[in-house]
Amino acid sequence: GQSLEQPSEVTAVEGAIVQINCTYQTSGFYGLSWYQQHDGGAPTFLSYNALDGLEETGRFSSFLSRSDSYGYLLLQELQMKDSASYFCAVRDRGTTDSWGKLQFGAGTQVVVTP
Amino acid sequence: DAGITQSPRHKVTETGTPVTLRCHQTENHRYMYWYRQDPGHGLRLIHYSYGVKDTDKGEVSDGYSVSRSKTEDFLLTLESATSSQTSVYFCAISGTGEGNEQFFGPGTRLTVL
Numbered sequence: 001g002q003s004l005e006q007p008s009e010v011t012a013v014e015g016a017i018v019q020i021n022c023t024y025q026t027s028g029f030y031g032l033s034w035y036q037q038h039d040g041g042a043p044t045f046l047s048y049n050a051l052d053g054l055e056e057t058g059r060f061s062s063f064l065s066r067s068d069s070y071g072y073l074l075l076q077e078l079q080m081k082d083s084a085s086y087f088c089a090v091r092d093r094g095t096t097d098s099w100g101k102l103q104f105g106a107g108t109q110v111v112v113t114p
Numbered sequence: 115d116a117g118i119t120q121s122p123r124h125k126v127t128e129t130g131t132p133v134t135l136r137c138h139q140t141e142n143h144r145y146m147y148w149y150r151q152d153p154g155h156g157l158r159l160i161h162y163s164y165g166v167k168d169t170d171k172g173e174v175s176d177g178y179s180v181s182r183s184k185t186e187d188f189l190l191t192l193e194s195a196t197s198s199q200t201s202v203y204f205c206a207i208s209g210t211g212e213g214n215e216q217f218f219g220p221g222t223r224l225t226v227l
Binding site for chain 1: 149154155156157158159162172173204214215216217218219220221
């Protein structure tokens with residue numbers, strides 16, 4: 001089985017930096033993904049890490065340490081539009097037929113204040 | 115945006131009635147998924163499909179069945195709806211790329227009275 005843990009809520013002011021941690025337990029591991037979801041909307045893909053290290057995409061960065069079963073999403077120069085829920089998800093090594101299965105964490109609500 | 119639609123977008127039904135939700139894609143992606151989303155639980159996989167007529171269960175499959183007779187359509191059926199199945203249902207699609215990026219439909223809000 002798999003489990004993922006992430007904080008339920010983080011609050012920060014505009015312009016600040018927020019780090020959302022995700023720890024996971026899995027019987028097999030392919031990679032860690034991050035998704036963003038605004039209230040009333042659908043989740044959208046942000047990033048994917050299969051190897052250890054930091055991946056940067058604009059103001060957002062994602063980090064993975066496979067030895068620690070840990071990753072984080074870093075949101076820099078926070079803007080009001082970054083207020084949303086952020087989900088980490090692990091891809092299960094599994095069998096060929098489970099190539100595409102993801103398990104999601106419960107999500108972190110990021111609240112950006114003026 | 116990935117071409118993925120869900121219908122209906124909202125539905126209210128009564129306990130004990132069957133309900134079918136439809137997911138339609140125009141991307142020709144191999145994989146399709148049904149999730150439910152409830153407060154405090156994130157997204158939980160109900161069923162997924164890895165090809166036409168090839169489906170498998172997810173973590174919360176009890177009370178649900180699926181069918182995929184064409185690449186573009188993936189149907190989710192609640193055989194006898196219960197109030198515990200009140201939720202927002204998302205369909206998603208993905209290819210076989212390394213990142214397994216999943217594209218989500220707009221969601222269906224289902225209320226079972």
